[in-house]
Amino acid sequence: MKIKKFLAVFIALVCTISSPYFSVISNALTDCNSKKYEEYHDQINFDTLTVFSVNKKHIVVEIDPSISWFKKAEAKKQKIKYEEYIKSHPESEKELLDSTNSFDQVCVISYTDAPLEYKDDHYERVLKSSNNLSPLFVTASAADLTKNTENPSPRGNLTLTTTVIRRGVSNPYTYHAYTKGTWDNSALSGQNAPAAGNDFVAQSCPTVTKSSSFSSTYNYSTSGSKNGQNGKNYFLSNSGKSWVEYEVVDDPVGLAQLHTFCLTQTFSAKSTSATKKINSYYIHTWKSMSVSVSVGGNAGLSGDEPSAGVSLNLTPSLSEKFWRLSNFVSFNW
Amino acid sequence: MKSKKVKKYVIICFAIICIIFSCLTVYYFATTMSVNQCIKYCIEHTERNATKFSRVGDGRYVDDYAYFIAADGDPKKPQEIFIFKQKNLGSSILDRYVFVMSSVQSDSEKDNNSFGAIQFFTRNDKGEKEGTATLLFYGAYKDSTIASYEYKLTVREGSNIYKSNILNAEDIWFLKFTDLCDYDETRKKMVSDVKFYNVIGELVGEY
Numbered sequence: 001m002k003i004k005k006f007l008a009v010f011i012a013l014v015c016t017i018s019s020p021y022f023s024v025i026s027n028a029l030t031d032c033n034s035k036k037y038e039e040y041h042d043q044i045n046f047d048t049l050t051v052f053s054v055n056k057k058h059i060v061v062e063i064d065p066s067i068s069w070f071k072k073a074e075a076k077k078q079k080i081k082y083e084e085y086i087k088s089h090p091e092s093e094k095e096l097l098d099s100t101n102s103f104d105q106v107c108v109i110s111y112t113d114a115p116l117e118y119k120d121d122h123y124e125r126v127l128k129s130s131n132n133l134s135p136l137f138v139t140a141s142a143a144d145l146t147k148n149t150e151n152p153s154p155r156g157n158l159t160l161t162t163t164v165i166r167r168g169v170s171n172p173y174t175y176h177a178y179t180k181g182t183w184d185n186s187a188l189s190g191q192n193a194p195a196a197g198n199d200f201v202a203q204s205c206p207t208v209t210k211s212s213s214f215s216s217t218y219n220y221s222t223s224g225s226k227n228g229q230n231g232k233n234y235f236l237s238n239s240g241k242s243w244v245e246y247e248v249v250d251d252p253v254g255l256a257q258l259h260t261f262c263l264t265q266t267f268s269a270k271s272t273s274a275t276k277k278i279n280s281y282y283i284h285t286w287k288s289m290s291v292s293v294s295v296g297g298n299a300g301l302s303g304d305e306p307s308a309g310v311s312l313n314l315t316p317s318l319s320e321k322f323w324r325l326s327n328f329v330s331f332n333w
Numbered sequence: 334m335k336s337k338k339v340k341k342y343v344i345i346c347f348a349i350i351c352i353i354f355s356c357l358t359v360y361y362f363a364t365t366m367s368v369n370q371c372i373k374y375c376i377e378h379t380e381r382n383a384t385k386f387s388r389v390g391d392g393r394y395v396d397d398y399a400y401f402i403a404a405d406g407d408p409k410k411p412q413e414i415f416i417f418k419q420k421n422l423g424s425s426i427l428d429r430y431v432f433v434m435s436s437v438q439s440d441s442e443k444d445n446n447s448f449g450a451i452q453f454f455t456r457n458d459k460g461e462k463e464g465t466a467t468l469l470f471y472g473a474y475k476d477s478t479i480a481s482y483e484y485k486l487t488v489r490e491g492s493n494i495y496k497s498n499i500l501n502a503e504d505i506w507f508l509k510f511t512d513l514c515d516y517d518e519t520r521k522k523m524v525s526d527v528k529f530y531n532v533i534g535e536l537v538g539e540y
Contacts, residue, residue, distance in 0.1 A: 047462070050434070053452040055411070056540065058439030065418050065431040066397070066460045103466055103515050105454050167516045169464035174516070333462070 037125040039325070043110035044082045047333045048075035053100040059093055085109065089159065091182075104165040107175070110329035116156035116185070122286040123156050123185060125323045156185035160327040162203075162280050171270045172304035174210070179203050179280040179327065180262045196251035197285035197321070199258065202314060204243040205267040206276045206306035207299055212236070212244040213264045219257040226259075234261070238291075242267075242299030242310050245291070250284070269306045277309025277330040287321040361422045365429035371401055375415045380437045381406035383413060383473075387505045391419070391428065396455070396511070399430055402471045404504035411441045412449035412472040447477035447538040448529055455511075464516065468524055470508040470540070474499075479506055480532040487523040494526070 048067045052060040061082050063075040086093050089111070099106050116123040162179045181201065201214070214236070216228030228234050233256070234248040244265055250258035269276060283291060292315050300307040309330070316322050366374060368388065375386040383406030390399050403413035415437075417430035436449055451469045454462055472479060483496040499506045510524045527540040 050453055050456075052434050052439075054436050054439040055441055055444045055450050056452075057444060058441055060434050060436075060438045062434040062438075064456060064460070065420065065433055066456055068460070100452060103513065105462060105464065167464070169514055169517050169520055173464070 036127060037114065037323075038128050039112055039114045039125075041110070041112045041327065042081060042085070043108055043329055044085055045078055045108050045331055046106050047078075047108075047331070049078055049082065051096065051100050051106060053097055056101055057097070059097045059100065085111070088113075089161070092161070095163070099163075099165055104167060104176070107164045107166050107333060108329050108331040109161065109163050110327055111159055111161040112325060112327040114158045114160075114325050116158060118154040118156065118185075122321075123158075123284070125325070154185070156183065158183055158282075158284075158325060160280060160282055160325055162278060162327050162329045164278065164329060164331065166271070166333075171272075172268045173271050175205075175267055175269055175276075177203060177205060177265045177267070177278045177280075177329075178262055179265075180260060181258075181282055182260050183258055185257070196249075196254060196256075197288040198247045199250045199261075199285060200237070200245060200247055200281075200283040200291045200314065200316075201261055201263045202238075202243060202245040202281045202293065202312055203263050203265050204279045204295070204310040204312050205265050205299070206242070206278070206309055207267045207269045207304055208241050209239070209244060210266045210268055212239070212246075212266065214246045214248070214262065216248050216261040217259045218255070219259045220255045222256050228261075238293055240293075240295055243293070243295065243312055245293055245312075245314075268304050269300070270304050271333055272306070273332050274306050275309070275330050275332045276306040277328065279309065279311050280327045280329075281312055281314050281324065282326070283314055283316060283322055283324045285316065285318075285322040287318060289316050289318045289322065291316050358422065361420070362429075365420050365427075365431055366417070367429055368399075371399070371415070371417050371430055371432075374432065375401050375403070375413075375435075378415070378435060378437060379403060379406060379413055381410035381413055385504065386415070387503075389505070389507045396467075398433065400469070400471070400507060402473070402505040402507060404473050405475070406473070408473075408476045409446060411436065411444050411446050412476070413437055414449055414451065414469070414471050416451075445538050448472045448479065448540070450540050452513075464514060465511070465520075465522075466513040468510040468513055470527065470529075472506055474502045474504055474506050477529070477537045478531045479529045479537060481530045481534075482508065483526075483528050483530075484510075484524050485526040487521065487525065489518050489521050 048064060048071050049061050050064045054060055063079055067075055096106060115126045117126055159182045160179060162177060164175055164177045167174045214234050216234050218226050234246055236244060237247040238245040246263055248261050249256050294313045296311040296313060297309055298307055299310045372386050376384065381403055383403035385404040386401040387404050388399055388401050390396060397418055399417045399419060401415040413436050415435040416433040418433050420429060420431050449471050452466055454466050457463050479499055481498045483494055485492055485494050513522050513524060514520050515523050528536055529538040531537050
């Protein structure tokens with residue numbers, strides 16, 4: 001009898017302790033948008049870290065000593081992840097510094113790196129080799145993956161980074177979710193540019209969108225500037241209460257070779273222990289097409305109570321000549 | 334017979350509690366530093382070869398932090414600060430600290446060396462991040478003999494420029510602006526255009 005009771009308590013304990021790990025695994029399974037392609041996803045939660053701006057020029061990130069003993073191990077993990085991220089994405093340090101200097105509190109940074117290869121006048125995503133077909137393949141960074149020199153075609157990389165910052169002094173806070181795409185491509189601008197379709201960038205938030213904006217930069221000057229212009233190079237093409245979608249001009253082998261884009265979505269939410277999830281999507285096309293959006297899940301539409309998250313299903317009107325990359329971030333503060 | 338058993342259980346429970354408390358106390362002393370240990374830590378990690386660090390705050394009266402500022406060392410190197418936080422043993426307030434951060438962790442070799450500045454978001458008593466920031470200025474007095482400063486303070490009602498003297502600067506000087514925020518109009522408080530002057534009124538640094 002006693003043994004049975006002990007076993008029941010032990011099993012209950014094991015289930016409680018291991019439940020977060022199951023949720024992580026399930027996230028990895030459902031959110032790895034493409035099990036076919038090589039990509040690396042990770043996120044850094046700054047809840048247990050403190051960001052110091054030194055002389056307005058440098059950043060120091062340290063574990064806050066006031067956090068509970070239980071959170072220490074997680075904090076160490078987040079700090080290591082931050083250091084690895086800055087090593088592989090050094091430009092992000094400047095963005096973090098600018099945020100801190102402008103009183104923007106960084107909550108979380110999430111990113112997905114996708115290696116690309118240039119084939120038949122356009123960039124394609126890199127298929128996973130048969131050895132790496134496990135959906136839990138998250139061990140090598142995209143930088144390592146691009147070192148594969150067996151394929152002589154030009155290689156590139158696309159990084160989709162979502163940074164969430166929090167502003168305000170009490171509930172409800174204002175959150176800004178920035179999804180930035182950075183192309184690192186080695187194909188030169190060509191005269192025989194193929195027909196290039198616009199690309200699509202979408203994002204959903206856990207409450208109601210208060211405002212959104214977009215910006216883009218190009219590798220070459222288009223009409224006197226490398227910066228994209230609203231209405232000409234990008235525009236808001238579709239939106240719902242908790243999501244937005246922008247269309248942006250991209251000609252990977254022409255003058256309008258997209259270098260970066262940034263979609264900003266602002267929403268108000270209570271800082272509670274409820275998980276807030278933000279999903280970001282990018283569809284790269286090389287032929288004109290349209291995209292229809294269907295929404296899954298419900299946003300918290302009243303009282304700034306965040307929902308578990310809203311997911312979008314973007315369906316291009318053509319069945320080929322595009323690929324997609326998504327990124328997601330979840331945090332609870 | 335029964336009372337003997339109860340007594341035995343009480344002794345075992347008491348012994349377990351004593352062991353737990355002893356372990357916690359050992360852990361506390363092993364993971365915190367006394368003031369002298371903090372200074373030793375600063376001297377071991379200084380990059381301007383400072384031999385003297387002066388403390389501002391003791392984790393109780395100024396705020397949760399204790400600031401150790403280099404009072405000497407190579408004047409050509411950036412100013413240095415080491416920040417520690419007081420850690421209590423249960424409800425007992427002991428003068429022991431844990432390391433938070435130091436300016437030497439940043440790559441500030443080429444920065445202006447007449448003053449140092451650090452900005453960060455503080456946390457409340459529950460350890461949650463607050464929406465307001467703290468801005469610190471600090472330095473060794475003898476390096477640039479900073480005697481006065483001015484700054485622009487912007488609040489809801491508008492902006493004003495204030496001038497003040499550095500008081501009682503012996504070996505170090507330290508300034509702290511708290512509750513900085515530019516989000517909420519009702520709590521708006523911004524500090525900008527900070528200028529530092531030496532004893533003869535020369536401008537020695539700007540932030």
